[in-house]
Amino acid sequence: MKTLLLRRLAVLLPTLLLVSMMVFGLQKLLPGDPALALAGEERNPEVIEYLRHKYRFNEPIPVQYGIWLKALVHGDFGTSVRTRLPIGTMLAEKLPVTIELAILSMLVALFVGVPIGIVAALGRGTPLDYGASLFGLAGLSIPHFWLGIMMILLFSVNLGWLPAGGFVPPSESIGRNLISMLMPALVLGTGTAAIMMRHVRGAMIEAMKQDYVRTARAKGVRERTIVLRHALPNALIPVVTLGTLQFGELLAGAVLTEQVFSIPGFGKMVVDGVFSRDYAVVQAVVLCTAAVFLLMSLIADVAYVLLNPRLRS
């Protein structure tokens, strides 16, 4: 286990470096001069030239990359050229918000997807199963953006039960924080719940066919115990891997949900960063997402080993 951890951690840094190089290189391929995007409507040539010089847009890409990397090693993510705000502070504000949203969505996915998956597997071929499949299909195909607006119209505008958007930090009030995150988490969790449901259903059907289930039945164990104690833990092993990887997806996929509910997460930060050619912002966000993603896959591997004794040797 220790070797596995060390080996994976050793790969982490070079991978991040590679990701940063790729992002840096790719965004420089984008057409459109950031100095022009910054110069505003008047577009004074003198100002444009000054901005190019100030932010070193004129330098060769490897030099710009080197400057950026050097600052990063010293813990400096740079300053947003658009808003002149420090990117480190922006990340510190936004990363926890997006992570909270991803965790809550994952909880929604688990509490909705897993039970429906089990029910569908046990009632395979029955109307329950078809109902679950329909849920899965809908969950995967309904766009988050549309679902979000519909929920706002129903729960906020018509019923007045929930706030239509905005974010309350947990430091201000945990209750209001959870209420402000309820709809976004439901919306973002729907897709993952559908994926979970399909995997749990498949894994459960597989597990119920295994010898140990037959043996348990032969010994007269109650069906409920067979399902919950024998089949489910085995069926959940792939779900753990899936869950951790989906968590990364949730981080990346939060953009639209954040936009609909005006949640100040970092999904939107990267999109705006690309459009205004605010390279340092894009760079920082992508690097953070990649780091979280790599960390999650590391956790997935560890969890897999812990859950499956056969892999421990």
Next chain:
Amino acid sequence: MKGIRMKRIGTALAAIVMIGSGLVSAGAATLRVGIQDDPDALDPALSGTYTGRFVFAALCDKLVDISPDLKIVPQLAESWDWAADGKSITFTLRKNVTFHDGTAFDAAAVKFNIERMKTMPDSKRKAELAPIVSVEALAADKVKFTLSEPFVPLLANLSDRAGMMVSPKAATEKAGELAAAPVCAGPYQFVERKSRDLIRVKKYPGYWNAGAVGYDEVVYYYVPDSTVRLSRVRAGDLELAERVAPTDLKTVRDDPNLTLHSGQGLAVSHLMFNVGAGAKADTPLGKNATLRQAFELAIDRNVINRVAFNGEFLADNQMIPPSSPFYDSAHKAPARDVAKAKALIAAAGMTRVPVELQYENAAGDSRVAQIMQSMAAEAGFDVKLLPMETTTAIERYLNGNFEAYIGNWSGRADPDPTLVAFFSCAGSQNVNKYCNKDLDAILTQARGEADEAKRKALYAKATDIYLSALSSIPLYHPNWFFAARKSVGGIVMVPDGLLRLVGVKPVN
């Protein structure tokens, strides 16, 4: 048993609703405003966005302001005197005004601000202040600007960011931080900014007109989607949303809790043709004004307005909006005339005219482009659509790398900055390289003409010239739409579309 469970669920739901409604009604004297974009740097010298100006309206008073009918009115300057030759202007400043850091606003502060905006390397105000040669503090409340040439539009320029005053102390001591935490002399002072989330300002007790400031606190929330912005006002967790989409106006009008505040704007959307910038000018439409006239006759501005904007904008053929006293009502937009358009094309010796239309890939421009494509086709124009991502589109536009381009200009309180920018030979927006010496002479004469009637006549002449050349076909002027809860009183719409907070107060 079942009854008890239902009761528990009911209690839990009620608790959620109570906590939720606590969120909704938090802070009685707070005005929560939904804004469409996240402002850029909050320094008047550096700002380049409409949303930035929208927030500055709370923070930074200007030397002068504009009224709803586009007249220049006092703000930090109580009055002003032009020299007889029009080459200098002396302002008398309001007394007992302080910046948010408590320092005094006086002639020295004005001198500092104008010089700062003229010399800061990345200042975006250089062009607007270019005619000012020197600033002299005559007394604590008297300041004189000496100009290189008579320049009447200066006052209009000073009614925007160029006239906003920041604290010299803050700008010197915290130069690097000013854009993140501005210190001005407006009704509200800066509290905090969470990037892409909110900007919070609170009432400045030392404001010179503090009695007219109705809210203790204003929070600007960044809510990019207009439908969501409106939904949040309807749900009551915002009091006001700016820039409501024309398609959502019916919802606002039908909601008994809301008031729609609308007003004519200064902005214009126009179709620019490349008539002289490089290879892309070498097209039938780029070379032949008759074909451009045919194009104008082939499209119906009213249809564009009706289909793309529910008829809520203002279809028009001039760069200057009808809200301006300099609008020339003699130049009416021609009605659509396909037969005449065809005849003009035939007179130019052609049957089908190819044109490549470039635009920023946003919903409004895309719809306008598609509608024009289908209307122009009936007259004989084969319009090829070229939608582009914004930054790329802007770069191509600035390099004159287009045949035809849908341009969106935010407009100015005075005609000069718009007409000079687009139609003078050296204009900053003259990227399609249109040049007419007569028009140049008229525009130069107009900026030095103090008499409004004479100035109006000069702009009428200018309009005549640019509408004959049609290097650009103005299409429509967007209007401003704010949706506000009925509880917000005192909103006055001004053509620059900014929410002025003095006088805005909660009503029952």
